[in-house]
Amino acid sequence: MKKQVILVIYSLLISIVSLAQNTVSIDLTTQKFIGTKSELSREKYFSMHGSYTDGDLAFDAVYLFDQLGIEFGRTFGGPKPFKKDKTTEPKLDQAYAEAAKNVERYKNAPMYESFKTRDLILTDHPKEAFQLNLNYEKVAEYNAEFIKKAYPLMPRYYEVMNEPFVHAKEYVASWDETEAVIVEMSKFHKVVADKIHAQVPGIMVGGYSAAWPEMELKDFWHWNTRMKVFMDTAGESMDFFATHIYDGRNVEGDFNYRSGSNAEAILDLIEAYSYKKWGKVKPHLISEYGYTSKGLVGKPYSAELNGTCLVSYNKILMSLMDKPDRLLKALPFITGKGSWFYNDKRNPDQHPYPWVISRKLSNGTYKYTHLIKFYQLWKDVEGKRIDITSNNPDIQVNAFGKEGKAYIAINSLADEVQEVTLDFLNKSNSLINNTTLRRLYLNEKGIPKLVFFTNISELKTLELKVGETVILECDVNAYEFENSLHEQNYYTKTYLQEIIANKTLEFTLEQVSTGKKGRASLKMGVARAHNLSKQPIIFVNGKQVKVPTNWAGYDQKPRKEFFGVIQIPVDIKYLKEGNNQVEITFPDNGGRVSSLILNVEKYN
Incomplete structure (x- = not known):
């Protein structure tokens, strides 16, 4: 019995020591640059998977886009050369006609005048963008002519296709033929990119929009037959490499969590090969990230699933915020009302799409889902990057300051509760007058809770729940940076x-x-x-x-x-x-x- 008591006490001491070792050091007096970037771009990090042309989002535009500061992100509004005919090359007169209709659709969109933006990604579904072994030059000419004329305000990014390689089997009879399809899809990307670059100034072209980047599979067979093939074939003509980062399982692959070290390894491998080939790192575009799994679509709305998604969004976001010098844009997969899904054959019982920000109730009205909490948590966070470090890789940190405010974001990747000590360097805590603590966490039932604690005069420690994200919104005295990092x-x-x-x-x-x-x-x-x-x-x-x-x-x-x-x-x-x-x-x-x-x- 005595030995058991000693062991229990020893275990508790180890636990206490372990918790006490977490220290986050913040120096409000030091401005940090990553590459040449210091200012936090909300367009880059706080978009949603939608466009200002989405009429569904006009229902509460002032709150969503003015007050919460949500930016627009991505639209399946690309050229669609095979929308009507999948057996022959599209004709240019069709491109001109479709482009003219598209211009009017954009100009007549209810949010066009107030919320139009260039910071938008164009893409298409593979079945509407690509057909095997047709004349890629003619298709590229169609795409270029359409894009030149279809948008009253030219979008900044063009992903030629969304997640094409997982659809390779749809073009051939057997799986062993799909690697040849991947080569052809890569050739197609290059032809399209070269044509767009020659004819349409001001738009960046990239791909391949990887859905399942399980690079290490079969001793990097997956890497060698997917991303490496794409970079070898089309990479010279790409302005960016697009990747989707999901916890769970996106279409195929193992069920796992990419957030944390795995996502870092995926993106670092792409950067390393980019440097090896071209002596420079071409930027990333993360056109989707979050949480997904099989069996979610067509099921009843789940607040618990929203909670799981929110945890993944914040884990992945905190990592991507460390890459502003080599990341163009990062989109959490959060969509609008998803009204199209209520008529989808996969959804006979009229359930909401799992990743909507607003869901339809049984009486026909709409209500925000818990996913709105992602943007409520990050509301107003902006400014110049501040030096902040964590001595534990499971405690993610970022900090930013603007006139009168400092924002300190801390997130836990750990599987257990973590106690964190806040260490303000160079007496920078003396600059803080008042703190509001924003906490986003899951309760014991897995339901997401967003809680604000106001009028905190001093904060020395935090206890982070599993998967919790906190933001310290600090009222600060006017000051100038004394150092730079x-x-x-x-x-x-x-x-x-x-x-x-x-x-x-x-x-x-x-x-x-x-x-x-x-x-x-x-x-x-x-x-x-x-x-x-x-x-x-x-x-x-x-x-x-x-x-x-x-x-x-x-x-x-x-x-x-x-x-x-x-x-x-x-x-x-x-x-x-x-x-x-x-x-x-x-x-x-x-x-x-x-x-x-x-x-x-x-x-x-």
Whole structure:
């Protein structure tokens, strides 16, 4: 009995120590730049999957788009060259006629005058955008002529097709033929992009809008036959690479959580290969992200599902907010009323589409779903980026300041309650007069709750529930930044290296600019069986660095194998100007180092 009591006390002490180790450090006096970006773009991060042409959204436009500050994001309003005829190339006179109708539709949209914007993504469903082995040049000419004439205000982005590769089977008789279809779809992207670039100034073209980026599957067979093929075939002509990041399962693949280290590994691999091919990182466009799974469509409305989606939105958002220099736009998959779905054959019982912001009740009226809470939580958050760090990769942080306000966002990726200590550096807490604490969490039944606590004079610690996001809205005195911190990522042309026991993998990180004061880390993407080591021996310019045992998000045990980024702190004094050498040695066989990126933050 005595031994059991001692063990219980010991376990509690370990738990308390573990909780106490979470520290978030905030320095309101230091402005942070990532690349050249410091100002938070709400257009980039707080859009919805809809357009100002969506009449359904006009029902409460002032509240949604003026007061909450929601931006528009994406429309399936592209050229649709095969909308009417899927067997022959479309004719240009059809393009002109359809474009003329489209212009009028846009100009007559109820929100056109007040809410029109260029910051919009055009796309089409594959069945309306592509047919196998037809004349791609003629189709591209149709698309270019349509886009030139179809929009009174030219959208900024054009995704040629939405999630095309998961539809490859629809064009052939058997699965073993689909890889050839993927090559053809990639060729089509290039032809279309080249034509658009030649004829339509001011619009960016990209793809392939990956629905199922399980890159590591079958020793990166998925990567080699999907994204790599696309980048090799069409990448030179792409202005961006589009990816969908979902927790759960999007169309195919394993059920898993991409938020955290897995999403980082996916995007880092794309960046690494971009740098290897072109010596530069082409930007991402995340045209959908959130939570999905099979069996959701056509089911009764679920507040619990809304809650699960909200947790995923915030986890993924907090990660994407760290990439403003190489991310064009990121859209949480939140749609409008989804009135089209009430007539869908998959929905005989007239249930709302699972990802709508407003659902129809049995009496025919509409009511906001819990998904509105995503935008209510992030309302008014804007300003210049402020230096903020977390000593635990499971505690995500971002902070921004504008005149009279500072916003400190903290999110938990952990599977248990976390206690966080707030450490305000350089006496920056003395600038704060008052704090409103916004908390978005799930109650014991999984129902999302958004609660505001006002008039807080001082806040030193926070207890974060599982999946909780908090925002400290601080009233601050007028002040000017005293310091600046500049973050830059550096790449190597060595990627996707096979791991052989005790064989040293060598990487050269190129054109590094370092300094005497700041922070640095290696972001190591690694794919390995769960029973293999995630802690190699690493030397940076001959100096050994310690590899942590923790990473962002869960242990990935439900996945076939681990694929994620492990962030490894490096003393900035170990770095040198120019090229830097990294050596990595694992003690066991199996898996790959998918990418290695050096992150450097220098104080000025």
